[in-house]
Amino acid sequence: MAGDDEKVKKTPQTGAAGPRKLDRRDVLKGLSTVPALGLFGYAWHRQRQYQQARIEEAAAAPVAAGDVQEINVALLGAGAQGQVLTDAMLRIPGLRFRAVCDVWTEYNQKRVVNSLKKFKHEVNAYEDYREMLDKEKELDAVVIATPDFWHSQHTVDCLKAGKHVYCEKEMSNTLEGARAMVTAARDTGKRLQIGHQRRSNPRYLHSYEKLLGEAKLLGRIVTINGQWNRALTPDLGAPDRYAIPEARLKQYGFRDMHQFRNWRWFKGLGGGPIVDLGSHQIDIYSWFLGVNPSAVTARGGNLYHDPATHEWYDTVMTVYDYDTPVGPAMAYYQTQTTNGSQGYFENFMGDQGTLLISESDAHAAKVYRDPNAPAWDTWVQRGYITAPKVQEVKEKAEGVTDVRESVSPDEHKVPIVLRDPVHQPHLQNFFDAVRGKATLNCPSEEAYATAVAVLKVNEAIEAKTRLSFKPEDFTI
Amino acid sequence: MDGTLELGESRGGRDVRRFTHEAMATVFEVHAVHPDARYAAQAAQAAFELADRLEGELSRFRANSDIGRVNALSAGGSTSVSPSAMDCLVIARHVFDLTGGAFDVSIGTGLASLELDADNFMVGTTRSGVRIDLGGIGKGYAVDLMAELLEEWGLDLALVHGGFSSLLALEAPAGLDGWPLTLSDPADPSRVLARLSVSQTALGASGLRKGDHIVDPRSGEPVRRRRGAWAALPRPVEARAGARADQGPRIAPAAVADALTTAFMLLDPGEIEALCDRNPGLEAWILLDPADSRHGEASLLHFSGTPQAPPPAAGRPQPE
Amino acid sequence: MEDGKLSRWQMIAITVLRVAVGWHFLYEGIAKLSSPSWTAAGYLKQARGPFADLFKWLASQPNLLANADLITMWGLSLVGVLLILGLFTRLACLGGIGFIVLFYLANPPFVGYFYSIPTEGSYLIVNKNLVELCALVVILVTGSGRFAGLDVILHGLFGRRTPSR
Ligand SMILES: NC(=O)c1ccc[n+]([C@@H]2O[C@H](COP(=O)([O-])OP(=O)(O)OC[C@H]3O[C@@H](n4cnc5c(N)ncnc54)[C@H](O)[C@@H]3O)[C@@H](O)[C@H]2O)c1
Numbered sequence: 019m020a021g022d023d024e025k026v027k028k029t030p031q032t033g034a035a036g037p038r039k040l041d042r043r044d045v046l047k048g049l050s051t052v053p054a055l056g057l058f059g060y061a062w063h064r065q066r067q068y069q070q071a072r073i074e075e076a077a078a079a080p081v082a083a084g085d086v087q088e089i090n091v092a093l094l095g096a097g098a099q100g101q102v103l104t105d106a107m108l109r110i111p112g113l114r115f116r117a118v119c120d121v122w123t124e125y126n127q128k129r130v131v132n133s134l135k136k137f138k139h140e141v142n143a144y145e146d147y148r149e150m151l152d153k154e155k156e157l158d159a160v161v162i163a164t165p166d167f168w169h170s171q172h173t174v175d176c177l178k179a180g181k182h183v184y185c186e187k188e189m190s191n192t193l194e195g196a197r198a199m200v201t202a203a204r205d206t207g208k209r210l211q212i213g214h215q216r217r218s219n220p221r222y223l224h225s226y227e228k229l230l231g232e233a234k235l236l237g238r239i240v241t242i243n244g245q246w247n248r249a250l251t252p253d254l255g256a257p258d259r260y261a262i263p264e265a266r267l268k269q270y271g272f273r274d275m276h277q278f279r280n281w282r283w284f285k286g287l288g289g290g291p292i293v294d295l296g297s298h299q300i301d302i303y304s305w306f307l308g309v310n311p312s313a314v315t316a317r318g319g320n321l322y323h324d325p326a327t328h329e330w331y332d333t334v335m336t337v338y339d340y341d342t343p344v345g346p347a348m349a350y351y352q353t354q355t356t357n358g359s360q361g362y363f364e365n366f367m368g369d370q371g372t373l374l375i376s377e378s379d380a381h382a383a384k385v386y387r388d389p390n391a392p393a394w395d396t397w398v399q400r401g402y403i404t405a406p407k408v409q410e411v412k413e414k415a416e417g418v419t420d421v422r423e424s425v426s427p428d429e430h431k432v433p434i435v436l437r438d439p440v441h442q443p444h445l446q447n448f449f450d451a452v453r454g455k456a457t458l459n460c461p462s463e464e465a466y467a468t469a470v471a472v473l474k475v476n477e478a479i480e481a482k483t484r485l486s487f488k489p490e491d492f493t494i
Numbered sequence: 495m496d497g498t499l500e501l502g503e504s505r506g507g508r509d510v511r512r513f514t515h516e517a518m519a520t521v522f523e524v525h526a527v528h529p530d531a532r533y534a535a536q537a538a539q540a541a542f543e544l545a546d547r548l549e550g551e552l553s554r555f556r557a558n559s560d561i562g563r564v565n566a567l568s569a570g571g572s573t574s575v576s577p578s579a580m581d582c583l584v585i586a587r588h589v590f591d592l593t594g595g596a597f598d599v600s601i602g603t604g605l606a607s608l609e610l611d612a613d614n615f616m617v618g619t620t621r622s623g624v625r626i627d628l629g630g631i632g633k634g635y636a637v638d639l640m641a642e643l644l645e646e647w648g649l650d651l652a653l654v655h656g657g658f659s660s661l662l663a664l665e666a667p668a669g670l671d672g673w674p675l676t677l678s679d680p681a682d683p684s685r686v687l688a689r690l691s692v693s694q695t696a697l698g699a700s701g702l703r704k705g706d707h708i709v710d711p712r713s714g715e716p717v718r719r720r721r722g723a724w725a726a727l728p729r730p731v732e733a734r735a736g737a738r739a740d741q742g743p744r745i746a747p748a749a750v751a752d753a754l755t756t757a758f759m760l761l762d763p764g765e766i767e768a769l770c771d772r773n774p775g776l777e778a779w780i781l782l783d784p785a786d787s788r789h790g791e792a793s794l795l796h797f798s799g800t801p802q803a804p805p806p807a808a809g810r811p812q813p814e
Numbered sequence: 815m816e817d818g819k820l821s822r823w824q825m826i827a828i829t830v831l832r833v834a835v836g837w838h839f840l841y842e843g844i845a846k847l848s849s850p851s852w853t854a855a856g857y858l859k860q861a862r863g864p865f866a867d868l869f870k871w872l873a874s875q876p877n878l879l880a881n882a883d884l885i886t887m888w889g890l891s892l893v894g895v896l897l898i899l900g901l902f903t904r905l906a907c908l909g910g911i912g913f914i915v916l917f918y919l920a921n922p923p924f925v926g927y928f929y930s931i932p933t934e935g936s937y938l939i940v941n942k943n944l945v946e947l948c949a950l951v952v953i954l955v956t957g958s959g960r961f962a963g964l965d966v967i968l969h970g971l972f973g974r975r976t977p978s979r
Pocket of ligand 1: 215
């Protein structure tokens with residue numbers, strides 16, 4: 019610091035000789051940059067306020083993170099869907115995977131165990147779920163994604179062992195099986211969520227609560243149509259070297275590897291495309307209408323596939339009748355597996371507008387206002403729907419304005435973007451319910467009503483007649 | 495960009511089965527030799543489903559894909575991603591480093607601002623506005639994984655490609671020393687530039703038709719340095735199904751080749767040569783634009799590693 | 815400095831520079847302090863260049879890392895406050911230079927290390943870190959705290975008695 023002194027000597031204001039002395043000027047100069055610190059403090063304070071507000075906003079939205087108690091989970095059924103659910107669960111904080119159970123120990127079980135290992139979840143692997151329930155005492159919840167015909171037994175036993183259960187749709191391939199699940203959930207007081215994941219999808223929730231519930235954009239819904247069309251694909255196979263020994267296949271109810279991989283197509287194991295795909299969407303029909311159907315008519319058959327290897331119908335077309343509080347409604351649904359045209363969607367048509375909604379982004383959600391319906395400006399302003407896409411008036415080549423057959427309705431988008439995998443919100447809702455912080459979006463009673471409506475389609479095809487429902491059919 | 499790499503007439507090609515599927519805005523194909531048609535179709539279908547799944551994770555056009563979420567991050571934010579997305583980002587950053595930024599999945603929006611925590615599959619960003627597009631690497635990555643799956647199914651004599659811009663050749667059909675491939679002029683596909691015969695090799699191809707250009711991520715300028723570029727990499731034994739330990743980064747030669755060709759459209763021949771020298775086994779071809787080359791005709795330059803390097807798996811090209 | 819003093823306006827300009835650099839340091843420090851999960855690990859792990867291994871090693875040592883985190887957070891804040899106030903200015907400058915050298919070396923835009931090009935601009939050898947470092951050198955050698963800052967008072971109170979000219 020010697021250099022300092024030298025320099026200071028030269029500066030006149032401190033150059034005064036004699037006793038150390040600070041004049042007013044020095045003090046002012048000394049303090050001259052202190053206000054900058056004050057300014058910094060103020061700016062920082064404002065910045066903090068802003069950030070705090072953002073954090074509170076975020077926290078107010080879904081569940082607040084923080085000190086959540088860890089939930090011990092096991093996966094039962096590590097097939098295609100089990101893997102999808104696992105990927106989604108890995109994104110949910112506060113879960114600890116403890117075990118994976120799958121009878122295909124050579125392949126699916128290994129895959130899931132390995133992918134969990136990557137995420138630092140060390141799990142025990144089981145072939146027999148009973149052994150898992152015996153040994154894994156600290157389990158809180160089991161997520162079940164086995165073939166439909168196993169759901170009931172797996173769910174009931176897990177509930178009785180004191181675990182909360184998330185079970186994939188279709189709840190069960192039989193109504194007795196589904197009833198047993200509802201009863202077991204009631205008896206044990208454990209949570210049972212069924213995997214109709216659209217019930218937790220923000221896009222569907224927004225449409226249900228805001229667009230239909232609050233704004234009543236569609237007016238009275240009179241008709242619905244929906245579909246799930248899938249392109250032709252080869253039957254599912256398996257790598258030869260990972261084939262399951264026949265004895266084990268038999269033990270778990272499968273005739274051979276073909277049936278094990280393609281259980282959906284077999285009577286007594288699955289329900290065919292109408293149950294596999296239709297149940298997702300027919301569930302939405304009843305949810306949005308607020309009532310269960312009163313009757314069903316259906317046609318279906320094996321138009322393309324060999325009934326020896328595909329016992330259930332590859333093509334189904336069905337019509338439901340509903341008696342809603344505001345009047346009758348009718349809903350069409352089709353599924354076929356030879357051509358994927360237009361994929362999957364549900365289309366709700368009311369006297370004031372139309373809602374086209376889908377889990378897939380290809381159709382996303384759009385609402386169309388009937389030209390005679392009252393203006394939707396309020397809902398646009400509130401952000402419930404986007405401003406309408408301007409409809410161009412088409413000019414003919416000669417420059418004459420085209421005479422339009424009917425005024426095309428304004429198209430509005432539903433401004434909800436899902437950033438998570440589609441099953442994540444539904445799983446999140448289940449785990450929130452396990453923590454007592456939410457109620458289930460698809461409790462077993464609701465899913466039972468859907469199972470009643472959907473399983474009846476196969477019956478109606480066989481009976482070749484219109485079958486009606488009584489209200490008490492849907493309750494237990 | 496398609497059509498610059500093609501499967502030649504396979505002389506022993508009678509037993510080769512071919513399966514096709516659309517994904518990632520291109521057409522994927524599996525060519526495989528197997529006695530059982532149904533079994534081969536099921537294996538190919540499983541591979542195609544894998545490509546669809548990867549598209550769901552890697553596409554920037556899907557709001558809820560891993561990349562969709564990464565692109566929506568604002569400064570200081572982070573999100574968890576799938577192991578596949580992490581693999582692609584790690585490889586992308588590696589090739590960015592290797593090529594001095596000529597391959598940049600962020601196209602100049604700030605790859606360096608992404609924080610990749612590969613142990614925990616978390617991606618964070620230190621600034622807003624980083625936009626990732628895995629278009630130049632995702633197809634290759636899918637091809638790598640599909641090939642592994644085919645091996646798992648026992649389809650060892652196979653070739654997989656995505657729109658012929660990323661290709662992976664496994665073992666060649668019996669009687670052939672390699673899968674016959676041709677490199678052709680993007681501006682004139684009938685003009686064959688070189689013939690290769692490859693096995694256990696990844697190939698990438700990029701090409702520009704008349705009037706096309708690409709954006710140099712280093713300058714943000716649209717450029718047209720050359721008409722086509724190809725890269726070939728041997729597929730190491732460790733990349734084969736089951737050979738890899740389950741931990742650690744995936745060895746994905748087709749993803750790397752895919753990424754490298756994009757860079758080879760921009761890098762100076764000297765830089766490409768240096769890269770090939772430093773990476774034994776790596777081979778590159780570039781097709782200069784007529785304006786750039788001496789004879790006023792689009793001419794093909796070929797680079798391969800130093801002589802002391804082990805012989806590359808890709809067969810020697812025989813110029814036409 | 816030998817050939818003459820700086821003019822009043824020059825000194826004012828340097829003081830403004832000092833406060834600005836201080837502000838930046840203080841906010842860098844405070845922002846890290848107020849983010850509970852901040853750690854230098856990410857930055858260190860991504861280190862490039864000749865010292866990358868050293869930085870990466872540092873990131874892998876939990877104990878060292880915790881210290882490095884604390885030192886960085888508090889150090890940056892302290893340097894910032896001192897620079898704004900003009901208190902112990904030279905010491906603060908030296909501290910600040912030390913930090914910047916570390917940051918610079920963790921990601922140097924040297925020739926041949928193209929990959930570390932920060933993408934909000936283009937740099938070769940000189941990047942913003944280096945410019946801020948130079949600013950600190952200017953502040954250091956001009957002793958700006960003695961012109962406007964608490965150093966004036968400090969010096970008035972405790973400085974050695976200086977003879978009249
Ligand atoms: N919510 C959705 O979007 C959705 C989508 C697809 C499937 N699913 C449902 O998920 C379930 C599984 O379908 P998938 O496509 O994954 O079928 P899958 O055949 O791919 O997987 C079923 C898995 O369960 C295993 N398994 C069979 N019996 C078992 C037993 N007794 N104990 C333990 N493991 C057993 C099999 O080894 C296989 O790994 C079905 O109920 C299906 O309806 C739901």
